Amino acid sequence: MDTNNHILQVQGLNIYYGNFQAVRDVSFDVLPGEIFGLLGPNGAGKTSTLSAIEGLLKPQSGSIIVAGNDIHKKPLHAKAAIGVQLQATSFQPELTVIEILQLYAGIYGVARGREKLFYILKNIRLDEAAGKKFGQLSGGQQQRLSLAIAVLHEPRLVLLDEPTSGLDPQSRRQLWERMESMREKGHSVLLTTHSMEEAEAVCDRIAIIDHGRLIAIDVPQSLVDSNKTNPEVIAASRRGKITLEDVFIGLTGKAIRS
Amino acid sequence: MQPIPKTSTALSSLLRADLVTQWRNRRSFILLLLVPVIILISWKGIVEKFGGPFALSSCITIGLVAIGLMGYSNSVARDRDKGIFQRLRVAPMPGWCIMVSRLLIQLIMIVLLTTIIFIAGNNIDHITLSPLGYIISFLTAIVGGAVYLGLGQLIVGLIQNPETVNSTSRLTYFLFIMVGMFGELGVLGDQMKEIVLWSPYGTVKRIIAAGMQPGTWNSEMTMALFVTIGYAALFSIVGIKRFKWNNK
Numbered sequence: 490m491d492t493n494n495h496i497l498q499v500q501g502l503n504i505y506y507g508n509f510q511a512v513r514d515v516s517f518d519v520l521p522g523e524i525f526g527l528l529g530p531n532g533a534g535k536t537s538t539l540s541a542i543e544g545l546l547k548p549q550s551g552s553i554i555v556a557g558n559d560i561h562k563k564p565l566h567a568k569a570a571i572g573v574q575l576q577a578t579s580f581q582p583e584l585t586v587i588e589i590l591q592l593y594a595g596i597y598g599v600a601r602g603r604e605k606l607f608y609i610l611k612n613i614r615l616d617e618a619a620g621k622k623f624g625q626l627s628g629g630q631q632q633r634l635s636l637a638i639a640v641l642h643e644p645r646l647v648l649l650d651e652p653t654s655g656l657d658p659q660s661r662r663q664l665w666e667r668m669e670s671m672r673e674k675g676h677s678v679l680l681t682t683h684s685m686e687e688a689e690a691v692c693d694r695i696a697i698i699d700h701g702r703l704i705a706i707d708v709p710q711s712l713v714d715s716n717k718t719n720p721e722v723i724a725a726s727r728r729g730k731i732t733l734e735d736v737f738i739g740l741t742g743k744a745i746r747s
Numbered sequence: 748m749q750p751i752p753k754t755s756t757a758l759s760s761l762l763r764a765d766l767v768t769q770w771r772n773r774r775s776f777i778l779l780l781l782v783p784v785i786i787l788i789s790w791k792g793i794v795e796k797f798g799g800p801f802a803l804s805s806c807i808t809i810g811l812v813a814i815g816l817m818g819y820s821n822s823v824a825r826d827r828d829k830g831i832f833q834r835l836r837v838a839p840m841p842g843w844c845i846m847v848s849r850l851l852i853q854l855i856m857i858v859l860l861t862t863i864i865f866i867a868g869n870n871i872d873h874i875t876l877s878p879l880g881y882i883i884s885f886l887t888a889i890v891g892g893a894v895y896l897g898l899g900q901l902i903v904g905l906i907q908n909p910e911t912v913n914s915t916s917r918l919t920y921f922l923f924i925m926v927g928m929f930g931e932l933g934v935l936g937d938q939m940k941e942i943v944l945w946s947p948y949g950t951v952k953r954i955i956a957a958g959m960q961p962g963t964w965n966s967e968m969t970m971a972l973f974v975t976i977g978y979a980a981l982f983s984i985v986g987i988k989r990f991k992w993n994n995k
Contacts, residue, residue, distance in 0.1 A: 544837065545833060565751045565839045565841070566839070568838060568839040569751045569752070569839035573834070573837040579830045579831055580831065580834065581826070581831060583767065583768045584764060584767060584768065588764065588767060589764075591764075592760050592763070592764040595757060595759065595763075596756075596761070596835075596839075597838065597839070598751075
């Protein structure tokens with residue numbers, strides 16, 4: 490495969506917090522126009538991996554190339570190609586919705602005409618809330634605004650850290666539709682999740698990470714097919730038919746993670 | 748290659764947002780201003796005994812301590828706790844833009860504080876300075892403000908928890924004001940008076956007072972200025988080196 494086509498290349502990533510190794514020799518690629526899911530239990534290393542890709546933390550070793558730019562050697566070029574929705578995204582509570590949009594439009598170098606910004610708000614059904622402060626929005630509204638800001642500058646790669654966490658089913662479904670719409674427009678999406686339903690619903694490929702290591706990468710159905718005879722997966726199965734969740738539990742274990 | 752937005756556009760957007768945020772928090776700034784103005788009003792006797800520059804410089808110094816310790820450190824700690832810095836850091840702009848915008852706002856606050864104290868001093872105690880005195884006072888107030896902004900940065904650099912930052916800032920503010928004011932007046936003894944004179948409180952106050960009367964500037968004031976700059980540099984460097992952008 491021509492690796493120059495990859496929108497994201499992560500190679501040999503190792504991340505330590507003091508003496509604790511959170512990410513161990515992780516390597517994967519994301520293709521243009523692909524929704525790639527990073528699945529793992531709590532503490533597996535998903536957010537650490539994502540933080541390194543975002544340039545928020547420096548790995549001990551490994552390389553991260555975004556749209557042909559090394560995140561550490563050319564951070565501004567790499568970040569210009571990335572749109573981000575953090576797990577705990579927050580904006581200045583004193584600013585209104587339209588002011589937050591103006592701020593990030595300026596930061597990302599996007600045209601800031603009021604008409605254009607209101608058009609964006611209308612598309613995400615927040616035009617009537619333009620004058621409200623961020624803290625006054627509901628959880629679903631905050632997520633819609635965060636996602637709108639993540640794609641404001643038409644990035645080639647969108648990073649979503651557990652984007653549907655805490656959302657009701659309707660909001661979650663809407664978010665999935667928005668991700669698919671992004672893919673249709675040519676954006677790539679890398680999302681972290683521990684929801685099997687989400688992984689199966691939207692992801693073109695998924696990688697399972699546990700204790701900092703990647704233990705499987707494939708399309709969801711192929712992961713299921715290739716693990717149908719795995720004794721640990723069979724043992725995890727509850728209803729006879731092997732599901733992605735069974736594969737996940739079979740590969741990562743039944744123990745509850747903190 | 749992906750084009751990157753202009754740093755100047757990013758900085759101006761940040762500055763505008765930080766100005767709006769500060770304006771919407773103006774109640775807390777007004778409260779910070781009230782303390783030195785109230786002290787100025789209640790210090791009429793001090794003005795007659797020690798002179799206008801003594802009173803004005805004390806009030807400005809008290810205001811600078813409040814801006815650096817209560818205003819700056821608490822807002823940085825709060826925004827860090829909310830993850831606001833993390834969201835800004837993933838954007839394609841140099842990290843220094845985030846803090847420069849914050850510091851420019853504090854600079855505006857320092858100039859506003861100094862202006863209000865001068866106006867209050869003129870209206871209440873009829874204290875006036877020469878034009879050169881006003882100019883040098885503003886400059887020395889800015890240098891003095893850098894000491895307390897540096898101290899605020901040190902606090903958020905060493906302490907992660909926003910509640911602990913808040914309580915530490917308040918305690919430090921109280922200690923600075925009480926020990927500074929009473930120590931300088933000799934109430935706490937001669938040794939303490941000497942220590943206070945060369946403390947961050949004392950050196951800032953002295954250079955502001957000397958700036959108001961440029962004719963009285965001497966080598967000791969020059970030394971005080973260097974010590975002030977040294978304090979600002981020390982606090983800032985340690986505070987920046989130890990600063991973490993998030994609490995995790």
